Amino acid sequence: MNATLRANILFGREYDEDYYWKVLSACALTDDLEMWPKSDMTVIGENGMNISGGQRARLALARTVYSRADIYFLDDPLSAVDAIIKRHILDNIILSTGLLGDKLRFVTTNADNILPLCNQITTVDNGRVSVKVQTPQVHTAFEFKSQTMTNNEYVDNTSKELHAAPASDDKIKSNVSDLGTEENKYHDHSKSLVNNGAQMIRLFGVEPYFTNNYIQSAERTTLLAMVRSTYFNLYGLVFTATETALRSMLLYIYIAMSKIGLYTIRAGDVAEFHENCASMGRRIETISSLSTGTFKLLEKINEFRNLAERDAEAPYVIDSCRPSVQWPPNGKIEFRDFSMKYHADLGFALKNVNLTINPGEKIGIVGRTGAGKSSLAKVLFRLIHENTSGSILIDGQDISEFGVGDYRPLLGMIPQESTMLDGSIRRNLDPLNQFDVENMWASLIKCNMAKFVSPYRSSNANRNKELDDNSKEGRMKKQWQDAGWLKRILLFILKKVPKPVDTWQCSPPCGLNKSAGRSFGSASSGQQQLFGLCRVIMRKRKIIVLDEATANVDLETDKSVQELIRKEFSDCTVLTIAHRLETIMNSDRIIVMDKGTIAEIGTPQELLAKDGMFAQLVKTSDFGQ
């Protein structure tokens, strides 16, 4: 919610000061509060836009823990946080030493190393479920760090009772429950789309609170409307009364004047008098509504100006300095004494960053949550351009000299949360119609996403259909499909209606023409991230930034994605921001961010030998094994 951090955590529940601060500390949020101007009363913005990804994840966790339920379902609560915070959350919330120690806890995870700590492991693979009950191993922080165990070892050594031991494929099949076929899942997904707000309110059972809020704001709106209409009614009443009084007064003056002989009333005078009064009234009314209108207009202009000033972008195009489509030639990045604040009143999110990244280098960026990793990516894309000092150069060119509309598309980015636009998969992959269908399919196949695109599994028939869609007829079809009723009438008049209309209009859209929302809107966050990868692979830019782009996929998929990235972008400069250290361990160099500065930089080996912050992160993380 666009409200304070506290309101977001309480989420309609009573404020229990002791427990509230206990929860904040268990979620490791107290350090973050020190950096925010109004501590927990800081407004976090719509969808938490004013805080970092890890802070958002911990806020969600704090809200859940604060709800004091008996059964908790934590959906991948550890993927967006660094190794040290992960350890803290395990100890202070999830494990038996934590706030939820005596509750039933379901935790979904891609981190295999927490499995030995569970009473029961449920593996879900392609819709099939297998269950294994085991005695959890109790670990102190140190034991946990030094834990080494393969999947097979813990199955053999720690299982007390095996309901569905994964000994062989056959055995797994005989002991699993089937959650449904691919087809069923596909259709069920589309039905299960519920309004990224209403779902949370229902989950937390706080409907009465939000219903009351809604009623209160509806009452406020109604009250305002009543005040407004009363004002206008009164205004009308006063206006009519004044007009009548004026008329009567003038009439009496005329009569009095005629009585004492100063004026002679002639035929038609009374009608003329009334007409004059009415026109005077109209003029007064016009003048007063003009002034009310002007007042309202000025108010709106002011509102728009404030909005425009708040979200002001750097110039979109600068005619005197436009990059070619092949720019940048090499992909060298230099930060020179670069600093940035999100707002003039806030502290530095980046402080005196000096950094040179060579063409083709693969750079891993790590650091505690809130350290400034995403901020580094944001300034590279010029998403923040005010309250900055210093410069960023790419291949020797100061990027602030380009318009952002020219510059941004020349870099590639995979964010943690992949955005799906309304419309077809094709439009989502290629909104500007720059690529051919072969390219789109190639990238979908490389990312193992082709199966999502068609329920018919990308058969040749469908591919041929896609290829046909690139023909003149195909383009006409698309134009017709996308047109509203007015445009369709125009197309009809211009005889741009493809034939035969019935055959294609009635068949359900398939392949790339399928709705992206329907195909991917309900896909897992990991699958949506892979879709983001497809977009970037198609574009082949010289500089690619991955901001926690594989945080939500399992380790195996992450490894193959990293391999794919190395292969596809072998000659490109790649910046990878990741909490999962395996993701960046093969980088040429690693940058460790801390409080907006570059705390360490070097090859993984150099940093490990240095025994500084990176070594500490590695020791605390899964990779420390």
Ligand SMILES: Nc1ncnc2c1ncn2[C@@H]1O[C@H](COP(=O)(O)OP(=O)(O)OP(=O)(O)O)[C@@H](O)[C@H]1O
């Ligand atoms: N839009 C914003 N407005 C104000 N402050 C912000 C905004 N975005 C981030 N911050 C603050 O800037 C600091 C750095 O945030 P950033 O997102 O760069 O961290 P990060 O290292 O990427 O963290 P994480 O690992 O949690 O994603 C944090 O203290 C965060 O609260």
